[in-house]
Amino acid sequence: MPLSVSPDFANRPMTTFAAEDLDPTESYKLTTGLIVPRPIGWIGTYGADGVANLAPYSFFQAVATNPPVLMFSTGINNGVIKDSLANCRETGVFTASIVDYDLGPAMNASAAEVDPSMSEFILAGLTPKMFGAVEAPGVAEAKAVIECKVINEMMLGNEPTRHALTFGEVIAFHIIDDILDGTRVDPVKLDALGRLAGNNYATTREQFTLVRPD
Numbered sequence: 013m014p015l016s017v018s019p020d021f022a023n024r025p026m027t028t029f030a031a032e033d034l035d036p037t038e039s040y041k042l043t044t045g046l047i048v049p050r051p052i053g054w055i056g057t058y059g060a061d062g063v064a065n066l067a068p069y070s071f072f073q074a075v076a077t078n079p080p081v082l083m084f085s086t087g088i089n090n091g092v093i094k095d096s097l098a099n100c101r102e103t104g105v106f107t108a109s110i111v112d113y114d115l116g117p118a119m120n121a122s123a124a125e126v127d128p129s130m131s132e133f134i135l136a137g138l139t140p141k142m143f144g145a146v147e148a149p150g151v152a153e154a155k156a157v158i159e160c161k162v163i164n165e166m167m168l169g170n171e172p173t174r175h176a177l178t179f180g181e182v183i184a185f186h187i188i189d190d191i192l193d194g195t196r197v198d199p200v201k202l203d204a205l206g207r208l209a210g211n212n213y214a215t216t217r218e219q220f221t222l223v224r225p226d
């Protein structure tokens with residue numbers, strides 16, 4: 013049976029924003045307000061100086077599965093390159109640890125914009141751990157850590173705000189046994205965080221099932 017939309021709903025007042033009329037802050041607010049919840053990739057890298065770097069990226073997504081590929085997008089404001097991107101360009105590898113509810117405060121602490129010589133692992137009270145497939149540290153306290161090698165970078169946008177999309181092919185997934193049944197990850201036990209706009213987050217605790225039509 014076709015779904016019907018009440019005429020009242022169809023006639024609700026709407027505001028339209030033409031993207032070309034928005035300044036970078038307005039574009040950011042509308043994009044991050046509507047595209048929710050966004051998964052968070054907790055990106056672990058090594059700097060050329062051997063410092064273990066960690067930062068959350070919510071412009072983060074799975075974009076392919078054969079082989080699996082992840083992407084995170086770095087905002088470049090006025091040409092300033094963040095450490096994760098600089099390190100990926102230097103080393104060609106990164107990890108993406110999954111942020112769960114209990115690790116939320118540590119994830120937030122690791123977002124501090126600090127000098128590259130300072131490790132956010134230390135700042136956030138976390139343990140950098142090598143998982144064996146790539147030369148990049150993951151979060152030992154995370155329930156899952158994904159090791160990736162950089163396969164591509166794409167630049168989008170115009171000055172003063174550009175974005176570099178870093179694509180990483182997954183070399184290995186590491187998942188604690190407590191949340192795993194074969195290759196099925198229990199989403200309740202994973203308890204991943206999603207980012208909403210600004211400082212707000214969602215959990216994946218409330219779920220429901222929809223059986224797909226044939």
Ligand SMILES: Cc1cc2nc3c(=O)[nH]c(=O)nc-3n(C[C@H](O)[C@H](O)[C@H](O)COP(=O)(O)O)c2cc1C
Nearest residue numbers: 067068069070071085086087094095096123124125
């Ligand atoms: C939940 C969360 C998500 C974030 N997502 C992004 C993102 O997608 N892209 C980005 O450039 N910065 C993002 N940030 C800001 C970076 O984490 C922050 O600039 C950090 O200091 C970058 O660290 P780095 O220089 O070590 O890479 C996010 C911050 C938080 C708290």
